[in-house]
Amino acid sequence: MAPQNIYRSQWDRFAEKWRPKSEDLVWPGDEWGTRQHWDMIFRTMFLDYGVADWKNCVEIGAGSGKYTEQVLRVSEARIVAFDISPSYQKVMRERLSAYVASGRLQPAIIEARDPGELIEYLEGQKLVRALDTFYSIDAMVHVDLQYLMAYFMTAALALKENGLMIMTLANAISKPGFKKLLQGVKQFYPMQGQPSAKFEWLSPEIVGTVLANLGFDVTFVGGQPQLESGRDLMVAARLVDLDKAEQFRGYLYWPAGIPPAEVPSTS
Numbered sequence: 001m002a003p004q005n006i007y008r009s010q011w012d013r014f015a016e017k018w019r020p021k022s023e024d025l026v027w028p029g030d031e032w033g034t035r036q037h038w039d040m041i042f043r044t045m046f047l048d049y050g051v052a053d054w055k056n057c058v059e060i061g062a063g064s065g066k067y068t069e070q071v072l073r074v075s076e077a078r079i080v081a082f083d084i085s086p087s088y089q090k091v092m093r094e095r096l097s098a099y100v101a102s103g104r105l106q107p108a109i110i111e112a113r114d115p116g117e118l119i120e121y122l123e124g125q126k127l128v129r130a131l132d133t134f135y136s137i138d139a140m141v142h143v144d145l146q147y148l149m150a151y152f153m154t155a156a157l158a159l160k161e162n163g164l165m166i167m168t169l170a171n172a173i174s175k176p177g178f179k180k181l182l183q184g185v186k187q188f189y190p191m192q193g194q195p196s197a198k199f200e201w202l203s204p205e206i207v208g209t210v211l212a213n214l215g216f217d218v219t220f221v222g223g224q225p226q227l228e229s230g231r232d233l234m235v236a237a238r239l240v241d242l243d244k245a246e247q248f249r250g251y252l253y254w255p256a257g258i259p260p261a262e263v264p265s266t267s
């Protein structure tokens with residue numbers, strides 16, 4: 001029997017135990033940020049990047065579907081929405097049941113055992129090199145770069161040329177990010193090695209360099225994040241170099257029937 005994924009269980013518990021604490025909280029996750037903040041994200045990371053014309057998208061960590069719903073409403077896009085938590089996904093299925101029924105929203109669970117699982121799923125859907133956008137908001141701030149790499153690589157292998165990866169990530173160097181890093185010290189120090197909702201800290205330099213290595217042209221929404229800017233890194237990366245993206249395929253997976261070739265050395 002497969003070992004229980006304790007990281008997944010924590011997100012499941014969160015969704016299952018969630019109760020609204022005020023009238024304007026309707027769905028699990030509505031307590032993250034304010035409506036004004038959600039609107040700012042949607043305007044600067046979706047509307048300004050042509051969401052109305054997107055046709056095929058992947059979302060990671062959709063949760064209850066806060067941004068999923070907005071993308072579906074303003075476009076004709078079809079979305080494959082991956083999440084690690086079946087309980088969160090159940091909420092999203094209920095909330096957006098009409099879109100699921102029409103086939104525009106396709107929920108999919110991440111098992112977190114095989115890093116090739118997402119690209120293989122997308123191959124099955126004939127979505128490889130057919131994606132306009134691969135996005136994730138307020139979710140990958142919790143995911144360590146070693147795991148996140150599988151999603152970055154999936155985006156690099158599935159997006160069309162000039163397709164977009166749009167993502168918020170935790171920025172340790174902005175003033176609000178640094179403050180949150182300080183505020184977590186007492187809470188998280190005794191939890192080493194345990195699943196938690198702590199942030200996994202990155203910086204513009206790390207994100208910019210890693211994504212450029214995979215073939216992306218990286219911009220940060222609102223300009224290069226500096227000390228005074230917002231808490232999260234708001235990444236809009238365009239896939240410009242497909243050859244670069246392809247050369248690391250063997251680190252993620254090998255398509256069925258194609259024998260593993262020598263993978264390029266990173267040292």
Ligand SMILES: C[S@@+](CC[C@H](N)C(=O)[O-])C[C@H]1O[C@@H](n2cnc3c(N)ncnc32)[C@H](O)[C@@H]1O
Pocket residue numbers: 011029030032060061062063064065066067082083084085088110136137138139140142143147
């Ligand atoms: C903070 S919620 C954000 C949900 C939604 N994007 C929003 O803004 O309301 C985080 C979501 O990411 C999912 N998640 C956390 N870690 C993940 C991972 N490694 N891979 C995929 N989904 C993950 C959780 O199950 C949850 O649905």
